[in-house]
């Protein structure tokens with residue numbers, strides 16, 4: 419344990435104090451710069467006239483994130499779904515009022531987990547010819563998989579996508595969405611405008627998320643629900659409640675939810691969240707969903723029994739699991755612009771957790 423601690427501390431020092439060596443192979447690399455905090459963070463109608471919905475074409479990348487897919491369909495992100503760190507942070511701020519540091523942490527994790535941090539490009543869908551293998555094949559010989567690739571970021575017990583081991587983990591699944599509608603019809607609030615039991619509430623998510631866990635624990639022989647994925651999955655349920663809600667009322671109708679999840683389009687007459695949604699806010703909403711039916715981090719063993727993980731004695735278990743245990747250790751071997759970008763992004767991921775940045779220590783090429 420002490421050795422692990424010392425290891426983390428020495429990596430922390432190297433991350434925060436060392437200037438990486440400049441390599442000659444740097445021409446073509448893009449230096450990643452965290453965008454400034456926007457001063458435009460109030461309520462407003464989205465989309466504006468400059469961002470109409472345009473259906474994705476055959477070559478356009480779309481993936482497991484309904485938020486990013488919607489932004490790309492409306493041109494807040496490049497329509498082809500090949501995006502930079504800065505474009506993600508700006509687009510989720512503009513479209514959904516996701517707060518700057520939370521957006522930077524998610525975008526930084528996306529870039530390091532499934533993108534090319536040398537070129538500052540990640541696919542919001544699958545592998546793309548526009549995103550080549552990393553310099554020196556530092557994360558193995560294959561091109562980055564994009565956000566659709568299972569593991570590291572995309573994981574089990576999603577709401578509207580199947581587990582990778584069971585079915586389609588990338589595209590919207592009617593059967594799962596029908597289940598969410600069933601829970602809405604049973605536990606939702608009434609609205610004189612959109613109908614009785616049409617308002618998607620925390621209670622709906624509490625019941626639906628627990629049902630999804632129980633289903634996948636039985637159906638998915640290789641279910642993995644470690645603390646990083648567990649936190650992200652409850653965070654994503656909180657995204658639905660808080661970022662898809664109409665900002666004028668803070669409530670989410672079933673019709674609006676369908677527009678985002680099924681059609682991946684902003685509804686007519688929709689207003690974004692009225693103040694920036696940060697990690698503290700989302701974590702507290704996610705915790706409220708979880709605590710109705712607590713589920714602890716773990717994974718199925720070969721016999722299909724759910725085995726709990728040992729607690730991680732670290733600053734933040736979700737941060738450590740995702741950014742240290744899930745990101746390839748080989749990134750520490752980077753030089754030049756890639757090394758510089760790795761440091762920028764690792765720091766951006768750690769920031770909203772209030773934790774010291776720790777260097778990636780996970781498996782390579784997975």
Ligand code: HEM
Pocket residue numbers: 482483484485486506510514516520521522524525528565571572573574575576577578579654655657658661662
């Ligand atoms: C800031 C950058 C973001 C990144 C890099 C990102 C990435 C992802 C990824 C990789 C997944 C798949 C996880 C899985 O279920 O296996 C996901 C799911 C999800 N994302 Fe995002 N996302 C971002 C922002 C947002 C925003 C702003 C929203 C909402 C406005 C959003 C809403 C969701 C929802 C609801 C899911 C879960 C879908 C489901 O379970 O069916 N995301 N995101």
Ligand SMILES: *[C@@H]1O[C@H](CO)[C@@H](O)[C@H](O)[C@H]1NC(C)=O
Pocket residue numbers: 457458
């Ligand atoms: C934000 O700052 C820009 C200048 O950087 C200014 O033009 C704009 O009016 C400001 N917007 C708001 C909403 O304060």
Ligand SMILES: *[C@@H]1O[C@H](CO)[C@@H](O)[C@H](O)[C@H]1NC(C)=O
Pocket residue numbers: 608613614
């Ligand atoms: C909604 O519920 C109220 C009271 O439970 C009932 O009076 C009303 O008829 C219902 N409205 C619809 C459209 O079903």
Ligand SMILES: *[C@@H]1O[C@H](CO)[C@@H](O)[C@H](O)[C@H]1NC(C)=O
Pocket residue numbers: 673674675676677680681
């Ligand atoms: C989704 O799009 C279809 C086809 O354009 C439309 O008929 C339907 O009303 C839309 N649903 C929602 C919830 O926006």
Ligand SMILES: *[C@@H]1O[C@H](CO)[C@@H](O)[C@H](O)[C@H]1NC(C)=O
Pocket residue numbers: 664665666667671674685686687688689
């Ligand atoms: C959002 O709320 C405003 C004000 O109540 C309303 O006019 C608008 O129709 C709502 N939009 C949606 C998509 O529910």
Ligand SMILES: *[C@@H]1O[C@H](CO)[C@@H](O)[C@H](O)[C@H]1NC(C)=O
Pocket residue numbers: 693694695696697698699
């Ligand atoms: C996060 O958002 C909450 C709710 O809006 C706010 O009270 C809090 O000050 C914010 N925290 C940080 C660290 O920005």
Ligand SMILES: *[C@@H]1O[C@H](CO)[C@@H](O)[C@H](O)[C@H]1NC(C)=O
Pocket residue numbers: 719720721
């Ligand atoms: C699965 O069950 C068998 C029989 O009870 C046992 O011998 C084996 O150790 C179990 N495997 C795991 C991975 O727990």
Ligand SMILES: *[C@@H]1O[C@H](CO)[C@@H](O)[C@H](O)[C@H]1NC(C)=O
Pocket residue numbers: 747748749751782
């Ligand atoms: C880093 O590079 C050294 C020297 O080439 C190599 O031995 C080591 O395995 C690399 N580490 C990782 C995690 O790839």
